[in-house]
Amino acid sequence: MKIVNIVGARPNFMKIAPIHRKMQRSDFFNPILVHTGQHYDEKMSKTFFVELEMPEPDIYLGVGSGSHAEQTAAVMVKIEKYLQQEKPDVVVVVGDVNSTIAASLTAVKLGIKVAHVEAGLRSNDRTMPEEINRILTDSISEYLFVTEQSGYDNLIREGIAKEKIFFVGNVMIDSLIEHLEKASELNTLEEYGTADDFALMTLHRPSNVDNKNVLSQIFSALSEIQADLPVIFPIHPRTEKMLHHFGLEETVASMKNLHILQPLGYLPFLNLMSRAKLLLTDSGGIQEETTYLKIPCLTLRENTERPITIELGTNQLVGVEPENILKGYNKAMNGSFQNSQIPPLWDGNASQRILEILHKTD
Ligand code: UD1
Numbered sequence: 001m002k003i004v005n006i007v008g009a010r011p012n013f014m015k016i017a018p019i020h021r022k023m024q025r026s027d028f029f030n031p032i033l034v035h036t037g038q039h040y041d042e043k044m045s046k047t048f049f050v051e052l053e054m055p056e057p058d059i060y061l062g063v064g065s066g067s068h069a070e071q072t073a074a075v076m077v078k079i080e081k082y083l084q085q086e087k088p089d090v091v092v093v094v095g096d097v098n099s100t101i102a103a104s105l106t107a108v109k110l111g112i113k114v115a116h117v118e119a120g121l122r123s124n125d126r127t128m129p130e131e132i133n134r135i136l137t138d139s140i141s142e143y144l145f146v147t148e149q150s151g152y153d154n155l156i157r158e159g160i161a162k163e164k165i166f167f168v169g170n171v172m173i174d175s176l177i178e179h180l181e182k183a184s185e186l187n188t189l190e191e192y193g194t195a196d197d198f199a200l201m202t203l204h205r206p207s208n209v210d211n212k213n214v215l216s217q218i219f220s221a222l223s224e225i226q227a228d229l230p231v232i233f234p235i236h237p238r239t240e241k242m243l244h245h246f247g248l249e250e251t252v253a254s255m256k257n258l259h260i261l262q263p264l265g266y267l268p269f270l271n272l273m274s275r276a277k278l279l280l281t282d283s284g285g286i287q288e289e290t291t292y293l294k295i296p297c298l299t300l301r302e303n304t305e306r307p308i309t310i311e312l313g314t315n316q317l318v319g320v321e322p323e324n325i326l327k328g329y330n331k332a333m334n335g336s337f338q339n340s341q342i343p344p345l346w347d348g349n350a351s352q353r354i355l356e357i358l359h360k361t362d
Helices: 010-027 045-050 068-086 098-109 130-140 147-159 173-184 188-192 213-229 237-245 249-252 268-275 285-293 322-333 349-362
Strands: 004-009 030-035 090-094 113-117 143-146 165-167 199-201 233-236 258-261 279-282 295-299 315-317
Touching: 004 010, 004 068, 004 098, 010 045, 010 090, 010 173, 010 349, 030 068, 045 268, 068 098, 090 098, 090 147, 090 315, 098 113, 098 130, 113 130, 130 188, 143 147, 143 349, 147 165, 165 349, 173 268, 173 285, 173 349, 188 268, 199 213, 199 285, 213 233, 213 249, 213 322, 237 249, 268 285, 279 285, 285 315, 295 322, 315 322
Parallel strands: 004 030, 004 090, 090 113, 113 143, 143 165, 199 233, 199 279, 233 258, 279 295, 295 315
Antiparallel strands: none
């Protein structure tokens, strides 16, 4: 079975890695790895290939940054030629980035089946570009691999035939389980010289970082948190650019216990995450990883497409109002999440289940 596995942006790499590797080892699959180049900085891309022991991409489309239309269109134009030439049986896409919808839309119009890994997640917030990418990708996919019950329920509600939906678990957790031991052997904390007790933060959503008012509110709460607990903040290129653009660099520099780092690789980040007292984030994947690791997570958003992380896990939606962020912080520090659970099928075998289903339905 000839498969094209698509990656484009940072959160795609750890999702495709276990799928691609298992396909390479099998006699049945012939996998080809295509990197769209949506993320291109060494720290946002290459590092992950090395750490996840992924082969160099077979094809690199090099689309780079641009507006949504430019980026999506560039992937479509470039991948169409390649798919026409290769004629794969299935194109596998993951997550909800622009490369995901671009590759799916191109493939389906060439009569190639699309398999969407992490299907069905819904924030019900259509101002998020990712929500649009999720809805559209799901509506044209032939295989919908879901990570949690809400994904299944959302797809049924949207009229997707249940024969196309497969509850397989979470491939991001496959990668986490596989790499946790290796990550724990690193001395990441010692390298950055911070205290043993610390919080870890990531921030990159346009709704948070492209708006001066919102960004200032988040940093106002952060100013209080870092006075209590040092905060390590590997900064996304978008966020770094916007802090500069809004002239907030001095505010940030005045926070003595806020340690800003360049984006970290997968293993150092996993090392810090597994040792942190809590996470502050607007990422989707980190809500899931902290739930698996049973580390409290404050999600700096008003909604989540991953409700299981709140129902069973360690996640709290705190939004961006300083008062609510601090309330969430106090709750987390008071040890409120000791009885959290790991969601069903987040067991390290999701990628294996995906391969079995693709094989069986060939
Ligand atoms: C994208 C995804 C988002 C995902 C995030 C993870 C979409 C719509 N968004 O957002 O869902 O959570 O990736 O990081 O697909 N930049 C660099 N170097 C890079 C990549 C980006 O400097 O390697 C800068 C550029 O200025 C670029 C900006 O970051 O314009 C935003 O990059 P882009 O790929 O458009 O979206 P992300 O914010 O990274």
